[in-house]
Amino acid sequence: MEVTVIVLWSVTPLLCPGTRPRNAAATRTAILDAARERFAAESYDDVGMRDIARDVGVDAALISRYFGSKDDLFLAALDSCGDGSSLMQGEKSEFGARVANEIVFEPKTAEKLKGMSIMLRSIGSTKAAEMVQTTCSQRFFGPLEEWLSGPDATARARLLAGFIMGMSVSRELGGGSFNIEPAQCEKMRDRLAPILQALIDG
Numbered sequence: 001m002e003v004t005v006i007v008l009w010s011v012t013p014l015l016c017p018g019t020r021p022r023n024a025a026a027t028r029t030a031i032l033d034a035a036r037e038r039f040a041a042e043s044y045d046d047v048g049m050r051d052i053a054r055d056v057g058v059d060a061a062l063i064s065r066y067f068g069s070k071d072d073l074f075l076a077a078l079d080s081c082g083d084g085s086s087l088m089q090g091e092k093s094e095f096g097a098r099v100a101n102e103i104v105f106e107p108k109t110a111e112k113l114k115g116m117s118i119m120l121r122s123i124g125s126t127k128a129a130e131m132v133q134t135t136c137s138q139r140f141f142g143p144l145e146e147w148l149s150g151p152d153a154t155a156r157a158r159l160l161a162g163f164i165m166g167m168s169v170s171r172e173l174g175g176g177s178f179n180i181e182p183a184q185c186e187k188m189r190d191r192l193a194p195i196l197q198a199l200i201d202g
Contacts, residue, residue: 028066030056035077040117044074044128075131081115083139087164088147096197103167104189107176116168150202160199167192 034055038047049070053060067073090098108116119136122128141161145153148160171178178185 024066027056027058027062031058031063031066031073032076032080035073036080036114036118039074039077039121040114041121043121044125049073071127071131074128075135078115078118078132078135079139081111081118082109083143085143088144092200095200096193096195099164099196100189100193103164103171103192104178104185108168108172113172116165116172120169148200148202152202156199156202160196163192163196163199 031052034052035047038052038055047070049060049063052073053063056063063073067076087095087099119132122132141154141157144157144160148156150156174180178188180188
C-alpha cells in the first residue's frame with residue numbers, strides 16, 4: 001500500500017501539468033495581475049472572466065470566489081494601480097516645479113501606466129466609464145479638492161488632472177520622452193511648472 005501511494009503522488013503533477021500551487025495569496029495576485037493586463041489592453045466589454053482565468057491557469061469560478069463579479073475585479077485592478085495620492089505629498093509651494101519635472105523627466109511606473117491605459121480603454125464602455133468616474137471622484141478628486149481648498153477647488157482639481165493626464169499621454173505617445181530634444185524638454189518643464197502652481201495657489 002505504501003508503494004502505491006508513493007507512485008500515485010509522484011505521477012499526479014504529470015497528469016495535471018496546469019495545476020497551480022495551492023497558495024491563495026499568490027493565486028489572488030496572479031489573477032489581479034492578469035486582469036490588469038487584460039483591462040489595460042482591451043475594452044472592458046471585450047474582456048471575459050474565462051480569458052483571465054485562462055491567462056492564470058485557473059477555473060473562472062475561482063476568480064469569482066476571490067473577487068466576486070467582473071465589475072468587482074475591474075475595480076480591484078483599477079485600485080491596484082494607485083490613487084494619485086503622491087501628488088498631494090510635499091509642500092504646496094513646490095508642487096508646480098516638482099510635478100512638472102516628474103511629468104517631463106521621471107519615468108512612469110508600470111502601475112501608473114497600466115492605470116492610465118485602463119482608464120483610456122474604459123471610454124469605449126459605458127459601464128466601465130461610469131465605474132472609473134465614480135472611483136476617481138471618491139479616491140482622487142474628492143481628496144484633491146479638499147487638499148487644494150480655497151475658491152473654485154472643484155474646477156481647479158479638474159484642470160490640474162487634465163493637464164497632468166494630457167501631458168502624460170503625450171509623453172507616452174512620444175516614446176516616453178515627447179520625442180523632442182532634451183533642451184526643449186527643459187523649456188517645457190519650466191513653462192509647465194508655473195501653470196500647475198497657479199492652479200494650486202488658486
